[in-house]
Amino acid sequence: MLRSMYSGVAGMKGFQTKLDVIGNNIANVNTVGFKKSRVMFQDILSQTTKGVTAPSDTSGGVNAQQVGLGSRVSSIDTMHLAGSAQTTNNPTDLRIDGDGFFAVKLSADQEVPYLTRAGDFHVDSARNLVTSDGGFVVDTDGTQITVPDTAVSFSIQANGTMLVTNADGTTAAGQTIGVAKVVNPAGLEKIGGSLYRVTPNAVPDGDLGGLVAPGDATAGTGSIVAGQLEMSNVDLTDEFTEMIVAQRGFQANSRIITTSDDILQELLSLKR
Template sequence: MALSGAMSTGISGMKAQMDALNVVGNNVANVNTYGYKPGRVTFRESIYSTEAAGSNGNDVSGGTNPRQIGYGCNISTIDLDMSSINLEPTGVNGDVAIQGDGFFLVGEKGLTDPESMYLSRYGDFKIDADGYLTDGRGNVVYGFITCNMNADGTAQETTSGLNGTDVSTKLVPIRLPLAATGVAGAAGEPTGAQPGDAIYPGVNNNEHIYDTNLNNHSCITYANLSIGKDGKITCTNGTTKEPVVLGYIALATVTNPNGLTHMSDSYYQAMEGCGEMSISAPGGSLSDRYLNNAPDGTTGEQLLGKGGASLMPGFLEASGTDLATEFANMIIYQRGYQANTRIITVTDTMLEELVNIKR
């Protein structure tokens, strides 16, 4: 029984070292992956068999320590190193990196719960054919768009208009405004609309509303797309040459970033273990506003601007893999694996000797 236990111990050690080597391999494979956060492995002892319990001393004899035999080790944790990493310049207008804590919110269109969206540190953004700001994998980027509404969120307009009067703090996909056709008397178009003018939605009961007659309108053409350090997205109307403010990119932070669940394509999701999520705009922009256009002091609503991170336009976050550290760990895990195989071969030799006693 003792020999078979030694073999089980060696097997558990081999499995643990192999799992650790898998993490190292994944880190090395992603050495050039933008926004990649490397994994870190820790080990823990496995179950113990108690041959004799410890005892306290008495008037006649002293105490004794317990006698226990361990049965190897297991992987304890595989943590993500969420520390900020070096930024790499790209010179591309749509590329932005986060300086500090926080994640971009991306996902499919129509999502309303931030926790159902993907979190990402990879800010390779562009405008797609439908006018949406998307990342390189086609997910729309969520944030706060320009609308026709009062700055304090009250007495909100119910119709679309030519001039975006403020930024709505409802979290929605970021998109270019619609383009006016300039047809005199056309249903739904604001009075005085010229061809190519930007038409912004109104806000009613926290819903963004365009006149239903504008449903067949396409988005404006644009040039000079720019994203500022405060997340403000601007461009030039390709027809009228007027400046246009699309809105602001939103950032999400969680209580325990290491508790995020790693998804595919450099995405994370806020599942159990990461704590509460907070939404903000970069660089303290919109810091005096409440989420979902709530008036000041609304109970239960979240005040924006809690995040201290800002954006770095024209940069992307480099991979967090440190090749020197990974190669050193590779050697350590390899030697650990090799040593555990020796336990198995030595145990096998001892079992062979035990069997040969009969001969």
């Protein structure tokens, strides 16, 4: 069979994956804290029809003759670029102005927290600060954050500390929201719900280590902005442009297959 036909099939599979990723990006264009992904390609091992010969005293060198066997997806990268800020004036809506991540535990006994950039938090009936899915937002000690029942109001400061106003008019500092800095954010694993799982390629040995307070200059996590949310970093202009490229690439590879089929048909008709 013709090698070009299999190359076309490989190309179509790659561009189908690219379209899948673009579709997911566009679907999450308004998802809080969402980070877009991109697809990168690489060529498949080439078939050598003639090897390399080195130059000698009597003749020059000859380059190899190789026929490529198509392409494949080399990586699907998550682009951890900052999304645009949306002002909500809701005191429990938080945005990290930097590279840090909020830490969330889906259960009180969970050891390693999940990470997220989505700061649309709420206070439940037990006065816990939770995500929209009920996950506990944790402090620098890894324990769930609870609003004191003596508080008539509270606010989150830029350093992550909860400033509580009591019924008698006094103010007091409460728990401090814990944030994490990841060496390689692209190594985090998406698990849905705008959450990421820590992996050994994100931090050494998969050990997140301790959480720090926002605004720590040595950690480089960035400070917290209350009353704002970080929106998706998806740019529709880029996505629709990439969609056109992927569509045309898919069509071009399908044309390779139909052209190869026409050639095979011509070969079969030689017997008539």
